Amino acid sequence: MSDLDLNKWLSRAEELGADDVELYYQYSESNSIKVYQQEVDSLESATAKGLGVRVFVDQKMGFAYTSDFRDEALEEVIKEAVANAEVATADENRTLPQESYDYPELNIYNPDFESRNIEEKIDIAYQMEEEALDYDDKIKSVVNVNYGDSIYNVTIANSNGLEESYQSNSCYAYLSVIASEDGEDQTGFAVTYGRDLEELTPEETAQEAAQNAIKLLGGAAVESQSAPVVFTPEIGSMFMYVLSQSLTAEAVQKGRSLFAGKLNEQVAAENVNIIDDGTLEEGLATAPFDSEGVACQETEVIKDGKLKGYLYDTYTANKDETKSTGNASRGGYRGIPGVSSTNFYLDAGEKDKEEIIADIENGFYVQKVSGLVTGGANPISGEFSVGASGQWIEDGEIKGAVREITIAGNLIDFLQNIVELGNDLEFNPAIGSFASPTFKVEDLAISGK
Amino acid sequence: MLSEKNINKILATALEGGADFAEIFFEDTKRNSISLENSKLERVKTGYDLGVGVRVITGDQVSYAYTDDLSIDSLLETARVAGSASQGEGGVTVANLMKQKPQLIHPVNIKPTTVDKKRKAKLVEAANGAARDYDENIRQVMVSYSDKNQRIMVANSEGLMIEDERTYTRMRVHAIASDGTQMQTGSENPGRQMGFELFDEYPPEKIGEEAARQAVTMLEADPAPSGKMPVVINNGFGGVLFHEACGHGLEADAVQKGASVFADKVGEQVASKLVTAVDDATVRNGWGSFGVDSEGNQAQRTVLIKDGVLQDYMYDKKSARKEGRQSTGNGRRNSYRSLPIPRMTNTFIEKGQSTPDEIVGAVDDGFYAKKLSGGQVEPTTGEFVFNVSEGYMIKNGSIARPVRGATLVGRGIDVLKKVSMVGNDLELAPGMCGKQGQSVPAGVGQPTLLIDEITVGGTERKGE
Numbered sequence: 001m002s003d004l005d006l007n008k009w010l011s012r013a014e015e016l017g018a019d020d021v022e023l024y025y026q027y028s029e030s031n032s033i034k035v036y037q038q039e040v041d042s043l044e045s046a047t048a049k050g051l052g053v054r055v056f057v058d059q060k061m062g063f064a065y066t067s068d069f070r071d072e073a074l075e076e077v078i079k080e081a082v083a084n085a086e087v088a089t090a091d092e093n094r095t096l097p098q099e100s101y102d103y104p105e106l107n108i109y110n111p112d113f114e115s116r117n118i119e120e121k122i123d124i125a126y127q128m129e130e131e132a133l134d135y136d137d138k139i140k141s142v143v144n145v146n147y148g149d150s151i152y153n154v155t156i157a158n159s160n161g162l163e164e165s166y167q168s169n170s171c172y173a174y175l176s177v178i179a180s181e182d183g184e185d186q187t188g189f190a191v192t193y194g195r196d197l198e199e200l201t202p203e204e205t206a207q208e209a210a211q212n213a214i215k216l217l218g219g220a221a222v223e224s225q226s227a228p229v230v231f232t233p234e235i236g237s238m239f240m241y242v243l244s245q246s247l248t249a250e251a252v253q254k255g256r257s258l259f260a261g262k263l264n265e266q267v268a269a270e271n272v273n274i275i276d277d278g279t280l281e282e283g284l285a286t287a288p289f290d291s292e293g294v295a296c297q298e299t300e301v302i303k304d305g306k307l308k309g310y311l312y313d314t315y316t317a318n319k320d321e322t323k324s325t326g327n328a329s330r331g332g333y334r335g336i337p338g339v340s341s342t343n344f345y346l347d348a349g350e351k352d353k354e355e356i357i358a359d360i361e362n363g364f365y366v367q368k369v370s371g372l373v374t375g376g377a378n379p380i381s382g383e384f385s386v387g388a389s390g391q392w393i394e395d396g397e398i399k400g401a402v403r404e405i406t407i408a409g410n411l412i413d414f415l416q417n418i419v420e421l422g423n424d425l426e427f428n429p430a431i432g433s434f435a436s437p438t439f440k441v442e443d444l445a446i447s448g449k
Numbered sequence: 450m451l452s453e454k455n456i457n458k459i460l461a462t463a464l465e466g467g468a469d470f471a472e473i474f475f476e477d478t479k480r481n482s483i484s485l486e487n488s489k490l491e492r493v494k495t496g497y498d499l500g501v502g503v504r505v506i507t508g509d510q511v512s513y514a515y516t517d518d519l520s521i522d523s524l525l526e527t528a529r530v531a532g533s534a535s536q537g538e539g540g541v542t543v544a545n546l547m548k549q550k551p552q553l554i555h556p557v558n559i560k561p562t563t564v565d566k567k568r569k570a571k572l573v574e575a576a577n578g579a580a581r582d583y584d585e586n587i588r589q590v591m592v593s594y595s596d597k598n599q600r601i602m603v604a605n606s607e608g609l610m611i612e613d614e615r616t617y618t619r620m621r622v623h624a625i626a627s628d629g630t631q632m633q634t635g636s637e638n639p640g641r642q643m644g645f646e647l648f649d650e651y652p653p654e655k656i657g658e659e660a661a662r663q664a665v666t667m668l669e670a671d672p673a674p675s676g677k678m679p680v681v682i683n684n685g686f687g688g689v690l691f692h693e694a695c696g697h698g699l700e701a702d703a704v705q706k707g708a709s710v711f712a713d714k715v716g717e718q719v720a721s722k723l724v725t726a727v728d729d730a731t732v733r734n735g736w737g738s739f740g741v742d743s744e745g746n747q748a749q750r751t752v753l754i755k756d757g758v759l760q761d762y763m764y765d766k767k768s769a770r771k772e773g774r775q776s777t778g779n780g781r782r783n784s785y786r787s788l789p790i791p792r793m794t795n796t797f798i799e800k801g802q803s804t805p806d807e808i809v810g811a812v813d814d815g816f817y818a819k820k821l822s823g824g825q826v827e828p829t830t831g832e833f834v835f836n837v838s839e840g841y842m843i844k845n846g847s848i849a850r851p852v853r854g855a856t857l858v859g860r861g862i863d864v865l866k867k868v869s870m871v872g873n874d875l876e877l878a879p880g881m882c883g884k885q886g887q888s889v890p891a892g893v894g895q896p897t898l899l900i901d902e903i904t905v906g907g908t909e910r911k912g913e
Contacts, residue, residue, distance in 0.1 A: 036706070042511040042788060043534045049517060064495040067517035077497060084493035087566045091489060118534070143708045143829065178708065178829055187829050224675055254486055255589045256625060336492050371834035371856065375823025378854075380625060380632040385856045385906050387825070387834035406675070406834070406858055406906030447675035447906050 004051065006157040009074060014159065017082045018055035020096050021159045024291065025051050026333040028152035031118070035125040035145050043118075050333035053077055057085040061094045063336045093318035096158050101295035103288040104279045108168040110195040113151070121147050124173050124202050131206035132177045138217065139210050140180035143187070147173045156293040166288050172429060173200055179213035188213025193284065193429045216368065216389050219403030222448040228363035228419075229407060229444045230356055230393070235366050236346060236436030237428035242377045242384070243274070243411060244341035244434065247301050248327065249316035251339075251379065258382040258411060259307055267307045268415035273347040274302040276311055278326050283343030285433035291337045292328040299325045305416075313339045345435035349421025353438035356420045358396040364446060365398065366390040366407065373431055382411035405448040417442040450612075451475055451501070453546055455521055456604045460543045462528035463505050464606060467539030470506040471532070472605040474743065476785040479562065482595040485573045488581070493566070500785040503528045507537035511767060513788045544608030551740025553731055553748050557616045559645035561596035569594050572620070572653045579657035580624045584665045588632070589625040590657070596645075603745035613740040617890060618647045619879065622656050626664035633670070633853065635663025635838070636822070640879035642890070643734045663820060663839050666851050673840060673855030673907030679815035680857065680903045681808055681843065686821060686878035688797050688895035691726065693826040694833040694861025697884070699728075699753050700779070700791040701768035708829045710862045711759060719759045720865035723801055726754040728763055730778060730794035736879035737794040737892035744780035744789050751777045753796075754865075765791040783887035790885060795892030801871025805897040808870045810846040816905050817841040817848055818857060831861030834906070856906040864900055872897030 006023050013021040027049045034041040050067040051074070062085025066077040125147045132142050149171035157163040174191035190209035192200045231239070251257035259267065268274075278296025280286055289295055292314055300308050312320070313328035316339055328337040357365065367390035369376075377384035385408035391398045422438030451459075456473060463471035477499050484492040501524055502515035512534035516527040561569075573592045580590040597617045604610040619640030626633050637659040639651040682690060698709035705712075711719060720726075730748035732738050739748055744766050752760045764772075765780030768791055781792035809817065817840065824835035837855040841848045877894035 036509075040510050040534075042513065044513040044788060045530055045534075046515050046786065048515075048786070061491070062493050064497075066497040066499075068497055068499045068519075073497065073499075077495070080495040083566060084495060087483065087490060087570045088493045089489040089491065091491075141707050143706055185830050187827060255627075334496055336494060370827065370832070371823070371825040371836065374825045375836050376825070376834065376856065378632075378634070380634065383854050385836070385854055387832070387856070387858050387906070404832070404858060404904065406856055406904075408854070408906065447904075 004069060006155065006163065009078065010157060010159055013053065013055055013078045016078055018057055020056040022054040022096055022292070023051060023157045024333055025155040026152060028150055030150035031121065031148065033122055033125055033147040035122065035129055038126055038129065040122060052330070052333040052335070053081045054336070055081045055085050056094055057082060059090045059092050059094055060085045060088040062086070062088060065334045093315050095314060095318060096160050097292050097294050097314045097324065098160065101289065103164065103295050106279060106286060106288055107281050108195070108286050110169060113169050113171065113196050116197055120197055121149070124197060124200055127202040128173060128175050128206040131203045132175060132210050135207055135210040136214060138179045138181050138214050140178045140185070143176045143178060145175040158293065162293045164289060164293055168287065169195055170284060171195070171197060171200065173202060173205065174430070175206060175209050177209045177213050179210065179217055181217045184217060186213045186216040191430050212367065215391065216401050216403060219389055219401030221404050222392060222402055222446065224447045224449065226443050226445055228360055228440055228442055230360065230363060230365045230438065230440045231436070232367055232438060233424060233426035233436050234428050235369055236439055237434040238369065238372050238431060240344055240346055240434040240436055241373055241431050242379065244344045246379045247310055248339040249310040249312045249320060252310050253316055253319055256380050258380060262307050265307055266305050267412060268302055268305040269418045270305040271349060271421055272302055272305045272415060272418050273300070275300055275347055276327065276341050276344045278342035280343040283427065283433045284429050285342040290326045290328040291330040294324045294326045294328060296326040296342060311339055311341060313337060343433045345425065346437065346439065348423050348425040348437040351420055351422050353422045353424055356422055356438060356440050357393055357398065360393045361395060363393045364390060364402065365393050377411065384409060384411060405446055408445045408447065414441055450602055455524065456546065456610070457543055459503065459524050459528045460604065460606050462525050463503050463532040464541055464543065466532040467537035468505040468507040468532060469537055469541055470606055472504045472603065474502040474504070474785055475602040476500055476599065478597060478599040478784070480595065480597040481561065482593060483569055483573050484591070484593040485577050486591045488577055490570055490573065498784055501527065502785040503531040504788060505531045506767065509771060511788060515785050541606060543606045546604060546610045547608050549609065549611045551611065551613050551747065553740050555642050555734050555738055555740070557644040560616065561618055561645050562598055564645050572648060576620060576622050576653035576657035579654035580622060580661040583658050583661035584626065586626045586628055586665055586668060587624055587661050588627045591623040593621045595619050601743065603741070603743070605745065609745045611741050611745045615642060615739055616644055617642055618644055620651070620653060620656055622660040624660040624664040626668050628668050631668070633664050633667035635660045635667065638879065640736050641734045642736055642738050667839060667853050670851035670853035673852035673905060675905060675907045677902050677904050679812050680900045680905065681812060681815065681817045682898045682900065683819045684872060684874045684895055684897045685876040686893060687818065687898070688878065688893035689821055689824065689880055690833065690835055690857070691798055691895060692793060692796050692880070692882070692891065692893040693824055694831045695865060696793050696796045697826065697828045698831055698861065699762050700793070701762045701764040702791050703828055704762050705768055705771060710831050714759045715761065717759055718757050719862060720754050720757040721868040722757040723871045724754055724757050724865055724868050725752070725799040726797065727752050727799060728779065728793055728796045732795045732877065732892065735795040735877060735892045736890050742778045742780045743782040744776065746776050746778040746780065749778040763791050763793060765789050781889050783889060787887045790887065792884060792889055793882065793891050795877055795894065797875065797877060797894035798871070798896065798898065800873050800875035800896045803870045803872050805872050805874055808872055808897050808899045809843055809848060811870060811899060812843045813845055815843040816855065817843050833861060834858050852907065854907060858904040858906050864903060867901040868898055869901050870899035
């Protein structure tokens with residue numbers, strides 16, 4: 001797919017001093033639309049391309065990228081990558097992937113999407129805004145309505161003879177609204193995504209955002225106490241995001257994981273299964289191969305509460321003398337590959353969420369947290385403390401909104417105290433590709449009044 | 450750079466759909482970074498970003514397209530894409546381009562591009578060594594060095610044509626300490642808009658030691674208590690609280706959408722009389738400074754709050770047009786890939802009269818937030834949660850035992866009203882500010898402040 005002769009530049013890099021070379025080419029077309037009060041506020045469209053060059057010289061790695069494909073610019077970027085390698089520390093585990101792989105066939109590109117025109121896309125945003133405003137008189141305004149899509153193509157070529165491509169697309173729409181009552185404002189957010197416009201659910205998503213804001217109105221603080229806490233899929237998935245960062249081999253090997261040295265130990269309650277699956281077609285982080293060309297796969301990270309393994313790329317796998325789990329990732333062509341999760345989720349249980357709530361005498365139903373994904377949880381010590389709002393549960397029923405409280409604890413205690421799992425697994429695309437069902441943690445510290 | 454002739458052609462093409470205004474943003478950026486972990490130089494990276502964005506405005510509607518292909522055909526096509534989405538009444542033509550210059554230059558003595566990679570690597574290793582030598586409980590150190598040289602050119606259909614060059618240099622050190630039972634972290638991240646001379650002011654060894662000191666100090670800390678109490682917030686990066694919980698609400702786009710507690714409050718008392726807050730892109734070599742903003746406006750200083758009274762908001766071109774006024778020079782963008790939006794530059798609370806000792810001395814029983822790390826804010830309401838990475842209890846007017854795991858919870862506007870003492874020790878600190886997916890360098894800052902009451906959320910359990 002690339003308009004670059006990758007083989008030519010692989011050879012050129014070898015001539016310029018690289019022992020091994022990898023070229024990561026990315027091409028994308030994207031659109032982003034914002035509407036406000038039934039007018040298009042902004043419309044952005046872009047075609048972008050770029051090349052990431054990774055070289056290995058005497059077991060040292062160097063990297064450079066460019067979006068400038070003129071010959072002299074490509075020559076310079078390769079020279080820079082080689083010069084960068086010369087500065088790096090030698091490490092025998094720095095290699096390209098050595099194996100050849102069978103790649104899964106994945107349905108991650110919908111060609112129908114190409115024929116969608118801009119008016120249809122704008123319409124989705126209009127529908128969402130209108131539906132949210134009409135939903136309830138308490139909805140004071142719709143602050144943001146965004147629609148976005150992208151089609152992208154990735155090609156990886158390396159000096160071990162690999163040259164593979166894939167194409168993928170996605171579209172999404174989200175909104176945030178303000179609900180207002182008696183001088184109090186609350187915001188609500190919701191998002192929908194898919195690989196074609198007809199998979200988007202503008203009306204339901206707008207209603208969901210409106211409900212998310214309205215249900216927090218009239219909230220009061222509660223007394224500080226320890227109590228059971230029920231997590232929605234949206235909030236649960238944010239905790240999965242935090243956990244995923246400690247479950248990469250990179251974090252473990254570098255001593256910045258609370259899971260270091262805990263392999264095969266019981267780190268969670270027995271009903272807890274946490275899975276990373278780069279081949280899950282409904283996920284947003286799905287691809288036939290990872291950012292180094294290693295086949296994506298399903299990896300059971302925690303099974304029946306036991307820590308079974310970590311997420312690996314080639315480097316961390318070499319170090320632990322194991323195989324990559326296909327978890328090399330990079331933030332586009334500008335990034336050096338690192339290790340991160342793909343589609344990462346806490347597997348569902350069997351209960352309806354209503355049953356979970358009905359069992360609680362006195363507890364908190366958390367529907368919004370702040371500060372969690374921005375440093376509120378320490379991935380090393382496992383301590384977390386986050387602002388939260390939601391509903392109070394008494395005698396199995398929702399009593400009213402609660403706000404300005406914090407919930408705090410340790411992530412290991414949190415995992416070991418997951419006592420109930422719902423059957424409503426849902427991905428939260430707002431923070432990557434993380435999912436959880438509704439679940440209950442037996443006991444958490446709540447600080448309020 | 451682009452020739453004047455081509456600039457004229459591109460702007461004229463962008464206006465073909467009948468738009469009111471067209472603009473070209475050209476960017477040529479080179480960046481370098483070196484990261485160390487486990488005492489190994491692992492990630493050594495160079496990046497080149499070269500591209501052009503074309504923005505077209507008609508009424509309240511903006512359209513934008515960008516390309517990284519600088520051939521004239523590609524640029525004209527980009528202009529057509531942006532222009533075709535913006536159907537207006539027409540009649541606007543491209544004014545004669547008048548070349549202008551930034552009035553303010555932030556001096557760069559040693560251009561990082563002229564410094565050998567090996568010398569940069571040595572600084573990284575020096576910071577690592579100093580952090581590790583600080584204490585035997587230091588188990589891991591991460592150091593990164595980065596520099597960035599960004600050359601931009603803005604030209605628009607009103608005849609503006611201006612170039613700016615921005616050079617950023619920064620070092621970040623993150624240290625992890627462990628005593629075998631628990632781990633704590635510390636970090637120190639100085640950065641300025643200047644060259645390699647940054648390290649004359651901030652020797653790498655000192656940066657490393659400071660990060661290590663925080664981590665080791667917090668090892669000895671007890672879990673923080675919970676509850677409402679007087680809180681002293683340290684100068685410098687403590688200003689991130691104002692930035693997040695108030696500053697974003699003072700950006701005109703939020704105000705115009707009614708998504709700010711500061712909407713319709715100009716002339717009203719929104720803060721304690723002791724509070725004067727400004728946004729100032731002219732701070733010499735400031736992390737968030739520039740010569741001109743990303744819409745070509747000269748850097749300026751804007752008083753946001755004076756003696757507690759709200760004075761003005763921060764505007765970019767689009768939000769200023771909406772109110773028929775001038776931009777305050779706050780139109781900023783991540784790169785040629787992004788639209789400009791109203792953003793803070795260096796935003797801080799001005800210094801007051803009290804010494805830091807007087808401020809701590811005034812508290813019988815309270816909390817001292819010496820260092821804040823991340824935080825999150827609900828922009829509409831200004832409700833915030835901030836993590837305190839280095840905190841202490843204050844007892845009888847002096848700083849007592851360190852406590853860990855504390856968060857500060859509250860609402861920005863409430864906190865502003867509860868400021869009861871303002872220090873004379875104003876200091877600025879660098880941060881990366883994220884908004885609508887765009888990250889830009891932003892300076893935050895304040896003197897030491899006493900807030901009469903904030904909710905501290907801790908992990909200490911009653912009865913334990």
